[in-house]
Amino acid sequence: MKARVTVTLKSGVLDPQGKAIEGALRSLGIEGVASVRQGKVFDIELEATADRAKAEELLKQAADKLLANTVVENYRVEVVG
Amino acid sequence: MKAAVLVFPGINRERDMARTLKLVSGHEPAMVWHAETELPAGTDLVVVPGGFSYGDYLRCGAIAARASIMRAVHDFAAKGGLVLGVCNGFQILCETGLLPGVLMRNQQLKFICRDVYLRVERSDTPFTRGYNAGQVIRVPVAHGEGNYIADGETIARLEGEGRVLFRYASPDGLVDPNWNHNGAINGIAGIVSERGNVLGMMPHPENHVEAIVGCTDGRGLFAGLTEYLAKAA
Numbered sequence: 001m002k003a004r005v006t007v008t009l010k011s012g013v014l015d016p017q018g019k020a021i022e023g024a025l026r027s028l029g030i031e032g033v034a035s036v037r038q039g040k041v042f043d044i045e046l047e048a049t050a051d052r053a054k055a056e057e058l059l060k061q062a063a064d065k066l067l068a069n070t071v072v073e074n075y076r077v078e079v080v081g
Numbered sequence: 082m083k084a085a086v087l088v089f090p091g092i093n094r095e096r097d098m099a100r101t102l103k104l105v106s107g108h109e110p111a112m113v114w115h116a117e118t119e120l121p122a123g124t125d126l127v128v129v130p131g132g133f134s135y136g137d138y139l140r141c142g143a144i145a146a147r148a149s150i151m152r153a154v155h156d157f158a159a160k161g162g163l164v165l166g167v168c169n170g171f172q173i174l175c176e177t178g179l180l181p182g183v184l185m186r187n188q189q190l191k192f193i194c195r196d197v198y199l200r201v202e203r204s205d206t207p208f209t210r211g212y213n214a215g216q217v218i219r220v221p222v223a224h225g226e227g228n229y230i231a232d233g234e235t236i237a238r239l240e241g242e243g244r245v246l247f248r249y250a251s252p253d254g255l256v257d258p259n260w261n262h263n264g265a266i267n268g269i270a271g272i273v274s275e276r277g278n279v280l281g282m283m284p285h286p287e288n289h290v291e292a293i294v295g296c297t298d299g300r301g302l303f304a305g306l307t308e309y310l311a312k313a314a
Contacts, residue, residue: 013230014264016186066147069140069176071183071231 008039084110092132101287105303115148131168142172171281182231188264192225200250211305218298227283229265247271
């Protein structure tokens with residue numbers, strides 16, 4: 001079973017890396033970018049388990065305990081199938 | 082003093098720390114590997130040194146914060162034991178939940194490696210008793226992620242409870258944006274836990290303890306701790 005955890009910065013948290021990328025896009029002449037915020041994607045292969053709900057529970061645990069720092073980050077878990 | 086210096090893969094300032102502890106207190110600290118589950122018997126100070134544990138993978142300090150030795154450090158701190166985290170050590174203490182907040186990428190996106198001035202906010206703690214309140218000390222920083230942030234409520238509590246021990250300042254002790262090297266909220270360079278027994282700070286006082294390097298302003302922290310622990314013993 002394949003899964004994906006996406007970690008993003010909470011709104012309101014300054015993201016200097018996103019700002020730098022935003023500036024670089026502008027300097028490349030890519031027009032129309034209002035703002036950029038950088039996040040992380042974790043592609044996770046789960047051991048065979050038929051239970052989707054259990055898989056989501058496990059991923060949430062992984063995100064809460066390690067993948068995200070919930071002081072400044074939000075996360076989203078998806079079981080891709 | 083019976084100090085324990087934690088060692089994680091990728092940490093590189095543990096020897097500076099051990100050398101300073103020996104030099105100032107006269108006692109050799111124990112070096113404790115991250116995979117251990119207990120601190121040496123009689124430990125009265127745990128030091129989490131600086132460096133790049135796990136190459137800063139995931140987030141600075143995130144993986145070290147979950148090492149097995151950290152459970153023992155939590156127990157030790159819960160009993161009131163003194164814990165000092167410097168640089169990556171501060172990041173690890175935040176990630177493991179012993180201190181609130183997060184160290185984010187420096188506002189200017191640059192790795193900063195230079196001497197900075199810190200204003201010591203109070204002198205009535207085990208960590209700062211070697212200084213006077215308001216005293217300015219010069220110590221080096223070396224970090225890319227030292228920009229301290231926390232939610233508004235946490236900052237208000239830290240400030241209200243006098244838990245900010247060090248702030249980035251001018252040589253005259255003025256706290257203002259021009260002297261705030263990494264963009265940390267309120268120029269925060271070091272904070273203590275609610276009970277006051279866990280200190281995390283970005284600068285490296287352990288590197289300014291010998292005249293041969295041109296400055297001994299960091300010595301007060303270790304001399305104060307040594308005295309405090311000698312009295313407690």
